[in-house]
Amino acid sequence: MLKNKFLYYCLFAVLGIAAISCKKEPDLIGLDLLSSGELLNVNFTDTSTVFAYTQREDSVRTDELSINLLGSINDPVFGTTTASIYTQYRLSKSNVTFGLNPVADSVVLTLRYRGIYGDSLYPNTIRIYEIADTMAIESVYYSTNTIPTLPMQIGEATFIPTLDEADTVNTSYLPVRVVLSSEFANKLITADTATLKDNVSFQKIFKGLYITSDQAMSPGTGSILYLDLNDASSKVKLYYHNSEDTTSLDFPIGTLSARFNNYNHYNYAGADPLLLQQFNGDTTLGSQRLFIQAMAGSRVKLRIPYLKEIAANKRIAVNEALLIFKVEDTTNTYNVPAQLALRYISVDTSNKPIYPSLPDENEGANYFDGRARSYKEYRFRITRYVQDRLLNPDGPDSGLMMFVVGSSLIGNRAILKGTNVADGKVKLMIYYTEVE
Numbered sequence: 236m237l238k239n240k241f242l243y244y245c246l247f248a249v250l251g252i253a254a255i256s257c258k259k260e261p262d263l264i265g266l267d268l269l270s271s272g273e274l275l276n277v278n279f280t281d282t283s284t285v286f287a288y289t290q291r292e293d294s295v296r297t298d299e300l301s302i303n304l305l306g307s308i309n310d311p312v313f314g315t316t317t318a319s320i321y322t323q324y325r326l327s328k329s330n331v332t333f334g335l336n337p338v339a340d341s342v343v344l345t346l347r348y349r350g351i352y353g354d355s356l357y358p359n360t361i362r363i364y365e366i367a368d369t370m371a372i373e374s375v376y377y378s379t380n381t382i383p384t385l386p387m388q389i390g391e392a393t394f395i396p397t398l399d400e401a402d403t404v405n406t407s408y409l410p411v412r413v414v415l416s417s418e419f420a421n422k423l424i425t426a427d428t429a430t431l432k433d434n435v436s437f438q439k440i441f442k443g444l445y446i447t448s449d450q451a452m453s454p455g456t457g458s459i460l461y462l463d464l465n466d467a468s469s470k471v472k473l474y475y476h477n478s479e480d481t482t483s484l485d486f487p488i489g490t491l492s493a494r495f496n497n498y499n500h501y502n503y504a505g506a507d508p509l510l511l512q513q514f515n516g517d518t519t520l521g522s523q524r525l526f527i528q529a530m531a532g533s534r535v536k537l538r539i540p541y542l543k544e545i546a547a548n549k550r551i552a553v554n555e556a557l558l559i560f561k562v563e564d565t566t567n568t569y570n571v572p573a574q575l576a577l578r579y580i581s582v583d584t585s586n587k588p589i590y591p592s593l594p595d596e597n598e599g600a601n602y603f604d605g606r607a608r609s610y611k612e613y614r615f616r617i618t619r620y621v622q623d624r625l626l627n628p629d630g631p632d633s634g635l636m637m638f639v640v641g642s643s644l645i646g647n648r649a650i651l652k653g654t655n656v657a658d659g660k661v662k663l664m665i666y667y668t669e670v671e
Contacts, residue, residue: 285539287653291532295531304645310506313506315505325437326437336478347410362448364445365445377495443492523653531642538634570647574605577596581633
């Protein structure tokens with residue numbers, strides 16, 4: 236890698252000499268190409284104006300995720316969010332038969348989970364319903380989608396997650412077990428041979444489950460479970476006996492089942508007024524505080540409109556540009572996201588918003604950064620972006636969007652200091668050299 240970088244720099248040095256010999260105007264170049272003497276002339280500025288404010292996220296895609304979220308959390312700053320799941324379950328084999336004179340003894344839904352966000356001592360109450368409409372694994376589902384359900388609840392359970400009982404084989408926690416109703420058990424055991432022939436036939440009758448959580452009512456309470464529905468222990472299990480035996484049959488969820496998450500923020504009732512006012516269009520309040528939340532919660536839009544003033548009446552080479560966000564608070568209950576993303580704002584051919592990568596991100600994750608540093612700040616290295624804006628100051632620029640990496644898979648959120656606070660405001664630090 237070092238050898239490749241050395242060759243890269245040599246190539247650009249040769250091109251630079253060629254450009255000078257042809258008497259062409261020099262382009263902006265990085266300070267990593269300058270001599271040690273020239274490095275003594277490095278300039279620094281951190282006074283560039285940054286405009287930023289919080290926006291509400293429309294939705295995120297949540298179908299067939301590696302982790303599904305379940306639970307409800309009442310955040311004193313962001314209000315209440317509930318994560319619910321719609322999922323199919325399947326026959327474990329074709330042409331199922333239950334033997335002579337089968338009788339259902341019980342049916343249990345088990346859900347493997349891998350972690351938790353929020354108050355781990357909070358007693359979760361989850362409720363189970365049957366889905367009344369079909370799902371398809373080929374379909375795309377978002378966090379705002381819903382599917383009609385049958386009116387009768389078929390199961391519920393109240394429990395405190397057993398975080399101290401890790402499974403030493405799978406390094407996860409003991410599954411959640413929910414005993415389902417006898418009516419549902421009888422529906423399974425009395426299904427005809429045509430229904431039990433294959434999964435296409437089975438899922439016409441048994442369309443799936445809606446798994447939801449009671450809303451956390453008091454601020455500072457609630458939790459979100461991280462479920463692994465691909466795990467073999469995530470399944471519906473029917474226990475039954477017949478004239479010959481007492482046995483059971485699994486109906487797994489697994490990778491072949493359509494499933495998705497729905498996230499409900501209840502229109503952010505009870506959230507911090509600064510957050511609500513920014514949602515409602517008061518972009519000036521981003522000067523005080525910024526809010527970013529996973530689960531299709533909130534994101535931050537920003538612009539750096541006056542970059543060209545740095546290069547007014549002079550040519551400069553940008554050595555490094557760091558965009559820094561300070562975390563306003565940290566709590567053990569609500570850990571900040573491990574990483575944030577920063578992207579261009581653009582539109583596709585149908586005028587739908589898209590967020591292409593910045594050129595700096597193409598240099599690799601370690602270069603671009605965006606990771607939480609000791610839960611106190613986030614930094615993005617946007618050197619190439621700043622150079623591009625200086626080279627093309629009048630080019631199109633719709634601004635930047637910052638959001639949580641893995642927003643559909645985690646519950647984390649962060650409160651960031653604004654763009655004009657007395658201590659720790661959003662800052663763009665630029666190191667540059669004037670080029671004659």
